């Protein structure tokens with residue numbers, strides 16, 4: 001028997017099938033449309049997402065020579081925060097999904113801030129008021145889609161993040177898991193239930209909300225392409241990567257370096273509300289066990305800066321060329337690149353910042369710029385690790401890395417140098433899908449406990465710091481100075 005994972009991401013849907021040792025035996029992927037009706041607006045068609053999921057599941061099974069009956073369970077991991085509302089009777093979405101990157105709710109957020117400020121809901125949900133999260137998106141839909149509020153109050157329409165949407169389509173159950181619910185702003189981190197005061201402040205009728213369930217539990221039985229298969233996990237994609245990296249102990253951390261980067265630190269069974277610009281989120285919850293919380297540092301631009309060097313400047317023709325270009329020089333030549341393309345996320349949350357390259361002299365060349373691009377992600381990561389240390393007192397003894405950038409071994413070395421602790425890369429790179437598969441497998445007894453999963457985790461590479469402490473501190477000071485140069489740009 002096997003476990004399948006559906007990884008419904010921002011730009012593509014994937015299905016991976018894993019065997020008992022956590023190895024990938026089949027994989028299929030399909031991209032779908034990015035709908036951008038106005039500057040700053042990003043939408044997805046929920047029916048297109050659903051069709052893409054059905055297609056990749058069918059294709060993965062076919063490629064593996066498998067039938068649905070060969071699957072012991074299926075797990076779901078998904079792009080987080082993206083908001084869907086659909087008709088409970090027909091299943092028809094009432095509007096396109098509003099994607100996490102969409103900034104149309106800027107005004108909604110400023111109105112909700114009122115006199116109390118951006119951190120009005122921080123203690124209940126662990127998140128600052130920001131366009132990023134689902135609550136403001138749902139408030140916008142309830143206000144802008146004609147008749148929607150009345151329909152919601154009558155229980156005729158349902159809200160969900162992408163996990164809910166897919167589980168409802170697959171099983172008919174209207175549920176979400178704690179990790180996804182913890183990205184809406186509407187869930188109370190301590191009760192793990194919808195927070196009545198927050199619902200009132202956002203004007204959200206409770207009837208439209210899914211039941212909040214553990215991340216690892218059988219929610220229902222699949223229909224159609226997954227006929228008869230238990231649907232047995234859901235995790236937001238960054239939390240799934242934490243789980244797939246076997247960060248089961250307090251103090252374990254992983255960073256996923258993709259388009260953006262998301263560093264999550266396991267903080268154990270009590271939520272730590274950050275005073276240093278981090279997000280408090282649920283890491284996972286296995287069945288009836290206590291929830292495990294995490295602190296998250298979100299970086300908006302990581303691998304996207306490499307793409308920018310490729311697509312906007314043409315300095316490289318493919319992402320993997322950056323490593324050779326950066327290896328051609330000894331250091332950054334005094335040049336620092338702060339990619340505040342749409343402001344800065346953690347730990348600054350400055351929407352007035354814009355990107356800057358500083359320290360330019362006639363000496364600086366393409367190689368130095370390439371190096372500064374890699375260093376930018378490494379230093380942004382360092383600032384998050386420092387904020388986590390300030391919030392929790394936890395000093396990392398190593399950072400587990402995954403995502404598209406980790407093939408770049410120079411980058412891995414730079415990251416270890418900048419952090420002053422080893423950076424390790426796992427043998428199984430598909431950590432996000434693996435996390436969802438692990439959680440589903442635990443729910444149906446395919447795997448017995450996290451200790452068994454930990455035995456699958458194999459190190460594929462380890463980079464240890466080679467920079468002196470003095471050099472590191474001097475570079476850190478220059479990076480911080482560069483960051484301040486990006487502030488107050490947008491009036």
Ligand SMILES: Nc1ncnc2c1ncn2[C@@H]1O[C@H](COP(=O)(O)OP(=O)(O)O)[C@@H](O)[C@H]1O
Nearest residue numbers: 257258259303304306307319320403404405408
């Ligand atoms: N060799 C490389 N060096 C540095 N960055 C790379 C390299 N290869 C790919 N990347 C970056 O990794 C990112 C893709 O990672 P991936 O995990 O697939 O992202 P996502 O899941 O966000 O789409 C891209 O932004 C790309 O620029």
Ligand SMILES: O=P(O)(O)OC[C@H](O)CO
Nearest residue numbers: 009010079080100237238
């Ligand atoms: O789909 P990804 O990999 O871009 O991840 C998106 C995150 O879940 C956003 O919070």
